[in-house]
Amino acid sequence: MRTHVGMFDVSHMGEVEVEGPGALHFLQRVLSNDVAKVEIGGAQYSCLCKESGGVIDDLFLYRLGGDRYLIVTNAANHETDLAWLGRSSREFDVAVRDVADRYAMIAVQGPHARAVLSRALKLELPARMHVAALQVGRRPALVCGTGYTGEDGVEMLLDPEVAAPIWAELLDAGVVPCGLGARDTLRLEVCFPLHGNDLSPERNPIAAGLGWCCREETGFIGSEAIAIARAEGTTEVLAPFLIEGPGIPREGNPVLVGGETVGVVSSGTFSPSLERGAGMAYVRSDLAEPGTELEIDVRGKHRRARVASKPLYRKAG
Amino acid sequence: MADANYPDDLLYHDQHDWARLEGDDHAVFGITWYAQDSLGEVVFYDGPEAGATIQKDSSYAEVESVKAVSDVIAPMSGEIVEVNDSLQDAPERINEDPYGEGWLVKVKLSSPTEAESLLAAAEYQKLLES
Numbered sequence: 413m414r415t416h417v418g419m420f421d422v423s424h425m426g427e428v429e430v431e432g433p434g435a436l437h438f439l440q441r442v443l444s445n446d447v448a449k450v451e452i453g454g455a456q457y458s459c460l461c462k463e464s465g466g467v468i469d470d471l472f473l474y475r476l477g478g479d480r481y482l483i484v485t486n487a488a489n490h491e492t493d494l495a496w497l498g499r500s501s502r503e504f505d506v507a508v509r510d511v512a513d514r515y516a517m518i519a520v521q522g523p524h525a526r527a528v529l530s531r532a533l534k535l536e537l538p539a540r541m542h543v544a545a546l547q548v549g550r551r552p553a554l555v556c557g558t559g560y561t562g563e564d565g566v567e568m569l570l571d572p573e574v575a576a577p578i579w580a581e582l583l584d585a586g587v588v589p590c591g592l593g594a595r596d597t598l599r600l601e602v603c604f605p606l607h608g609n610d611l612s613p614e615r616n617p618i619a620a621g622l623g624w625c626c627r628e629e630t631g632f633i634g635s636e637a638i639a640i641a642r643a644e645g646t647t648e649v650l651a652p653f654l655i656e657g658p659g660i661p662r663e664g665n666p667v668l669v670g671g672e673t674v675g676v677v678s679s680g681t682f683s684p685s686l687e688r689g690a691g692m693a694y695v696r697s698d699l700a701e702p703g704t705e706l707e708i709d710v711r712g713k714h715r716r717a718r719v720a721s722k723p724l725y726r727k728a729g
Numbered sequence: 730m731a732d733a734n735y736p737d738d739l740l741y742h743d744q745h746d747w748a749r750l751e752g753d754d755h756a757v758f759g760i761t762w763y764a765q766d767s768l769g770e771v772v773f774y775d776g777p778e779a780g781a782t783i784q785k786d787s788s789y790a791e792v793e794s795v796k797a798v799s800d801v802i803a804p805m806s807g808e809i810v811e812v813n814d815s816l817q818d819a820p821e822r823i824n825e826d827p828y829g830e831g832w833l834v835k836v837k838l839s840s841p842t843e844a845e846s847l848l849a850a851a852e853y854q855k856l857l858e859s
Contacts, residue, residue: 593795597795658773659775660772660773662798682773684772684795689773711791711798
């Protein structure tokens, strides 16, 4: 996938449609980013936050029309998101619809993804961070210039009836099927956080390094708490790290400095691109500078590690 | 390694380890085709050092794939006399050749009669099918 093109069946992801004259104001209230900046056909990454600033979910927003938007949620949070969005929408002139059953989702990612896909399916693909309503398999589809691997590529929201034949067609075109384990490794190599590991309702986006997608001036739910966190800093922050020698860090491993516990691994794996153990950990904020030496307690063995800069894996050239 | 295979000249432990007896009181240990296939691509092997004592039915090493880490159980007791150092840099040998280049340790057995409790290839395969 890092060198050619792979595809992932990510149909488990949820979709929520938001439509109505109050759509923009509603989304501006619930999402952390500045939704007003999203043009028709545009895409934007955001957090859905509680009043405390805790992250309920992280998600992509696509603007399909003047007052029609689509949110793609994490499967495990879909029901929670729906309930939260439904409750928060009452004071706005907007309809919030669960459309998860309407879409299958195939992500085609890799440096050759666009070339292979546009040739195989004869599509004019949208630019990065854009969405286009196209016909795929003679059915309406949404093709999004987004992904979760750090490579170029698209994510296709398809009519479930044509998803299997399209998958087969892409397979014939030489696209390599990849599992979600591979996807988790790829996203971790480029330090994309995963909700449930690196993001949670107990931590705010500032601690997670997602301050860039929070625009407190828009007055979204959680913005007051996040403004304070941004101004004062947080006790712990999410830091990427690499293991210096052998050992593979895993979620939940304690992080130590001089025998003292200073944090916990939120995501860890073996990075095939870097050929060593790699991960992200919440550590005391004074220990998050790249180069800081850490020890990771991997099932009782203390493995030497060092805070690295993002992304852990950088494309050649 | 594409196809399941369980050589007849090995003895098997039900925790998916094998032992190849050498002489009266030595044996080479490794994990079975089934074990490596269940783990997937092995990316890390954490083994004991020569001189360490290991106990039958107890863990003496760890093999780790991208998705999972697994204890390696000693099929017999004894003292490690040789370790497969090449696995540090090439743990994938455990997948590619689990009974050959992917061997883990060579052991001087403290109780060679423990071999009687191990399974023959056919018995082990029956266990896998059950």
